[in-house]
Amino acid sequence: MRLATRRDGSRDGRLMVVRRDGEALLDAGPAARTLQDALDRWEEAEPKLRALAESLDAGRAAGVPLDPHALHSPLPRAYEWVDGSAYLNHVRLVRKARGAEPPPTLESDPLVYQGGSGVLLGPTDDLPLPDPGWGLDLEGEVCCILGDVPRGTRAADAGRHVRLLCLANDVTLRNLVPGELAKGFGFFQSKPATAFSPFAVTPDEVGPAWRDGRLHLRMTVRWNGQVVGTVDAGPEMHFSFFQLLEHVARTRGFTAGTILGSGTVSNADRARGWSCIAEQRALEMIDGGAPRTRFLAAGDTVEIEVRDGEGRNVFGTISQRVRAP
Template identity: 70%
Template sequence: MKLATLKDGTRDGRLIVVKRDLSAFVPATAVAPTLQAALDQWDVLEPRLRALAEELESGRVRGEPLDVRALHSPLPRAYEWVDGSAYLNHVVLVRKARNAEPPATLKTDPLVYQGGSGTFLAPTQDLVLPDESWGLDFESEVAVILGDVPPGTQAKDAGRYVKLVMLCNDVTLRNLIPAELAKGFGFFQGKPSTAFSPIAITPDELGAAWKDGRVHLRLRSTLNGQVVGDTDAGPEMHFSFFDLIQHIARTRPFTAGTILGSGTVSNEDRSRGISCLAERRMIETIEQGAPRTPFMKVGDRIDIEMFGPDGTSLFGRISQKVVAG
């Protein structure tokens, strides 16, 4: 099942069900007015949403043409947005970029941070950049939307709490982060509003690609029309989404509608490319002594997309242009 949120002038938009080929949609407001409302009663409402999706696929109900420009992120705002850093290659490279050593618990204790969740960007919304010296970077990720997660949840039981899967552009202002981290209290200004894919899908839509709490497909990042990354999101995700759920739920519960990110998808095989500019700059530093690739500037465009085995776009495309503030 594929779900999305149609812009309607309100903060939370209107819930719609989307056809598998992303060509059409039907309103789902007779079941739930918003995606958050559906998540709040997922066990009761999910079967009704699935029935509507089946009617759309079979043609028993006529859909309206889908224009992703009319969509918000599936959750235009969320109770919590927690992002991990599950790809160890990314952690190592970015730490090197800051002249910092990876933590001693790199392979045993996941890194997470809590981002701002009140003002998500739509998947085709411009990235407003007031100052290019801030070092604007994209970060291509996979994310999941959770149901109610009780405290103490173990990884072996965590799969039941993953309700939906989507993609993410975890926007970062790289040049603001070092000074924030130097204070010893994490980063804040370096993480502006995040954007998510137009479509959120139930894990069963991924078929065999959803395995062990990971999405075993490639994530494509295209910068100014050039593919800069075709990274494999599966095997090198050291901590699965199930592991990340166990980690964040160690001391407290999480409410339905919480979004959990994978962190930047990253592969040791450099031929797979990058999912953020910081990695390319670090590689340049290692090989050439200094970074040469600039961060994003006004006029640049980033596209993020994932395709199924048959070549169809699973989540729709995040497509954002950088504009001056």
């Protein structure tokens, strides 16, 4: 089952179910008005949503044509946005490029930060760039949308709390990062609003590609229409979503409507490309002593998507343009 949120002038939009071919939507109002409403009542709402999706797929219900520009983020605002850094190749590269050693607990203790969740971008919203000197970067990620998570949840039980999967462009203002990290208190200004994919999907929608708490599909990233990455999201995710969830739930619980991110999808095989510019610049620093690839500029376009074995665009495409003020 695939779900989307259609803009309707309200803060939280209108929940829609998505036809299997991704070309039509059906109002989910009989089951839940918003995605947050559905998450709050998941045991009651999910069967009703599935019935609507089956009716739409079978042609028994008349949907409306899907316009990606009419869609918001599946959750236009979330209770929390917690992001990990589960692909250790990415961590090692960016730290090596700046002459920093990875933490000694890199392989045993996940890196996480908490981003802003009150304002989230839709899949076709512009990426604002108030100052080119801030170094705007894209970041392709996989995310889980969670139900209620009790404190102390263990990885072995974490799967029962994963409601939906989606993609994110977790943009970073790279040139603001060093100054913030030097304060010893983490990211804030360097992490503006994150954009999410048009659709959020139940894990069964991707079949065996969802296993061991990882999405075993390839993410395609395009910059100005050119493919810069076809990165595999599965095997090199060192910490699974289940392990990330155990880590963040160690000292507190989370409410339904929390989003958990994987961090930048990254592969050691350079032939796979990259899903953030900082990684390519790190390779250039390591190989030649200086970065050559620029950061995003006004007018640039970014596209992020994942296709399954049938070639179906599972989450729809994040398709954004960088906009000057």
